[in-house]
Amino acid sequence: MSTKFMVLSIDGVPYGLMERMFNDGTMPNLAAIAKANRFSAMKSVQPTVSSVAWASYATGVNPGIHSNYGFIDREPGTWGLQFPNNATMTADHIWQKLSAKGKRVFGMNVPSTYPPKPINGVLIGGFLAPNVDKAVFPSNESEYLKSIDYQLDSDAALARQDKRAMLANLDYTLDKRFEALFHYLDREEWDFFHTHVMGSDRINHFLWGKMEDNDPEFAPAFFKFYNRIDNYIGQLLEKIGDDVPLMVFSDHGFCRIKYEVQLSRWMVENGWTKTAAEVRHPLSIDPSGTKAYCLIPGRVFVNVQGREPGGIVSPEDYQSVRYELIKQLMEMKDPEGNQVMDKVIMKEDIYWPEDQPGAAVMNPVKVATHPGPFGRAADLIAVPKDGYDLKLGIAGNEVFVKTELEGMHTYPDAFMVARGIELDEELEITNLAGPIMNKVLS
């Protein structure tokens, strides 16, 4: 069986790490493709999290149009939490668009594709899909997946408890992913075939520091996992041959964590956010005493009157509140006196509504009160310097903490290996869907 277009995405692998692994022989199969074709760095999205990155990749549009700004969000009109996923998305993704053109498509484990929408092909959800039955379209595919003990996702809770158990679990999850990949690849002819590997992001989160420090046990284990991925890439390349257009890429880079920054706590300590009497979740705030609050990572919202329930900042005061927040955020220092923030972005500089493509030029009162998906964006996006991972921690005791997490996401250095497809000189993950569509439909 032949496939017309192949995508393999490997979550959270930075360009620099990939370059190192091409040179030291950890990933020889992918290195050969990279050498003969294209290998570049690629920009991610803001905020730099997988849900937003993959939603942007799949729809090819700005978050101001597709609505996914992070793993958690405000439930519209309340102070409840919402978990954005494919059901809350306000733009069609590439599997839907290609299906509409009669193409046969396959997607497996790509974040933000759960719950699956009907397509012409097979779509298998991943991270945050609760079980195989719910994760799969069409639903009868779940029988095969259960028969091989397919793993939707590795067990992140395990990673916090036992690193060796985590590694075994990552291997098993990867093996099952490729077992399913080869099954579907052999089964029929596909116009578009995209499989995602999430384990790389997990191993980076939990072992990045040990890798950098050449830990005698876990640094070799780290590279062994990547070598396992490359072995599968070798098998895949052999199956599809030399002529099929191919993209292998990540959605963001990684670097070592110096501090996790409990930004919600900082907002409370600095008088921006007043917590509710009982803190049950990250939005347990008292709106009557809250000028601004935040969600992970670094998404700062002004409590605008008429937009937020019980909002107290008038749209006329919106811009001055934002300026004051930017000033204070930029002045924030870690316990050693180092600056924490790299920059703070105003939402209209990177997000835009559907009717105003490109950065939106709007007066601030309009920005403050704009409805729709653009209106759901954070008013400011705080971008930290490398090493400062912005978290929540509204009920935490300290702003700067350290946990089992060793690595954090970075914006400028995802990677791309591509053959047989023309891409922009400057790569951004949001701009891939167009060239892929053109290629598949050509």
Place this chain on the structure above:
Amino acid sequence: MDRLDALEAQSIYIIREAYYHYKNVALLWSIGKDSTTLAWLTRKAFFGKVPFKALHIDTSYKFPEMYRFRDEYSKKWGFDLVVSRNEEAIAAGMSNEKKLDCCNALKTEGLKQAIAKHGFEALLLGIRRDEHGVRAKERFFSPRNEEFKWNYQDQPPELWDQYKNQAEEKTHIRVHPLLGWTELDIWEYIKRENIPITELYFSKEGKRFRSIGCVPCCSPIESNASNVDEIIYELKHTNTSERAGRAQDKEDTFTMQKLRALGYM
């Protein structure tokens, strides 16, 4: 020992532990089925005479049936009843449009005032783990700090019945003897013990309340269950959640656990 006996024994043990460890305990009685069951168990724990105060936080918006029930049974059961009202907020008038503010002022502030006035160190509450996703993180003994904040990310582990009942100063402890009970357990126990319960739970003209609180924020469900047996039958044959309209609770809990493990929450 059947399930109800085991639940009863565990709850009574926790109630007695709380009384043993804290000088000033109060039973928080909201007049609903859970806290009334808790009141019943507390009476059993001390052979009919509760040795501490019962506390009702009165928002002034409760159903008339609840006030009647409170006064009747408080007297019958010999409770040393404290009714706490945030008079200032009630006088200022709270609006139903701002539910969070309203609950905050009338319930939480009312409770704070009562704690300040009476110096309660521990409160017995009738919450259950199956009520709502976040309550799965509760413990039998859950400390609240001075500002009343409950840090759900930092709860003491309770393993093998080693309850953590020591707390730092300036906190009060919330004790949850009913944590392991389900809604159905409560009704089966009410039936077994013949516990009196307000008539709001029983169907009138095809509707009944499944959980009760303040009038403006409660709506009845469609039901013909007009006695305890019929309610038990109904619960065994329905899938809707006690807090109907929140059908996403279970999946959200799964999502939250996943995100928490990765530090995204």
